[in-house]
Amino acid sequence: EPEVTQTPSHQVTQMGQEVILRCVPISNHLYFYWYRQILGQKVEFLVSFYNNEISEKSEIFDDQFSVERPDGSNFTLKIRSTKLEDSAMYFCASSGRRGYSGELFFGEGSRLTVL
Amino acid sequence: AQSVTQPDIHITVSEGASLELRCNYSYGATPYLFWYVQSPGQGLQLLLKYFSGDTLVQGIKGFEAEFKRSQSSFNLRKPSVHWSDAAEYFCAVGVPTGTASKLTFGTGTRLQVTL
Numbered sequence: 001e002p003e004v005t006q007t008p009s010h011q012v013t014q015m016g017q018e019v020i021l022r023c024v025p026i027s028n029h030l031y032f033y034w035y036r037q038i039l040g041q042k043v044e045f046l047v048s049f050y051n052n053e054i055s056e057k058s059e060i061f062d063d064q065f066s067v068e069r070p071d072g073s074n075f076t077l078k079i080r081s082t083k084l085e086d087s088a089m090y091f092c093a094s095s096g097r098r099g100y101s102g103e104l105f106f107g108e109g110s111r112l113t114v115l
Numbered sequence: 116a117q118s119v120t121q122p123d124i125h126i127t128v129s130e131g132a133s134l135e136l137r138c139n140y141s142y143g144a145t146p147y148l149f150w151y152v153q154s155p156g157q158g159l160q161l162l163l164k165y166f167s168g169d170t171l172v173q174g175i176k177g178f179e180a181e182f183k184r185s186q187s188s189f190n191l192r193k194p195s196v197h198w199s200d201a202a203e204y205f206c207a208v209g210v211p212t213g214t215a216s217k218l219t220f221g222t223g224t225r226l227q228v229t230l
Binding site: 003004031035040043056095104108 | 151160161164207216219223
């Protein structure tokens with residue numbers, strides 16, 4: 001069964017460092033998302049991406065964050081200068097269809113720890 | 116803005132017993148409603164969803180959920196729990212006017228199953 005894969009599964013970084021989280025969505029999907037979950041809190045929407053541009057983003061997704069699809073398979077989330085409060089589990093998701101008619105398929109998550 | 120409340124952080128049931136996980140949402144109209152499950156080390160998997168129509172929704176793994184507009188609830192049920200159902204369960208709501216799958220999640224309920 002096709003699945004969304006994320007790397008790394010866990011990354012530890014120093015505050016102020018740049019981090020790139022990578023995702024390989026399901027191959028024929030067109031819509032891509034990043035969500036995050038701070039420990040003990042809710043899973044929160046960060047950003048959606050379609051046709052090589054951001055479709056929607058949340059207030060959390062400020063100038064420190066960026067996403068891109070550098071090739072035909074990867075979808076990355078970059079945090080330019082990490083802060084302590086960026087420590088969280090980051091989930092990538094993809095969907096084959098627009099909006100809520102399409103099921104979101106989530107990856108296993110990348111845990112980011114900022115020291 | 117929409118919100119989701121899952122009042123139970125942790126529930127323990129015996130294998131074979133029935134299960135009900137509570138979910139209450141806040142939104143001015145009828146939202147799109149979802150239940151996701153996350154097993155240890157896995158991504159979020161969609162159990163079932165409600166968009167419209169029959170208020171009793173059947174999902175995978177023998178789960179069902181009932182949408183009750185008067186109570187703003189979308190509780191998840193299973194008549195007989197299996198040990199493999201031990202996981203974290205997330206209720207989520209989506210706003211029909213959205214184009215992205217910008218879900219708002221609850222904080223989750225961790226289910227423990229005793230043998």
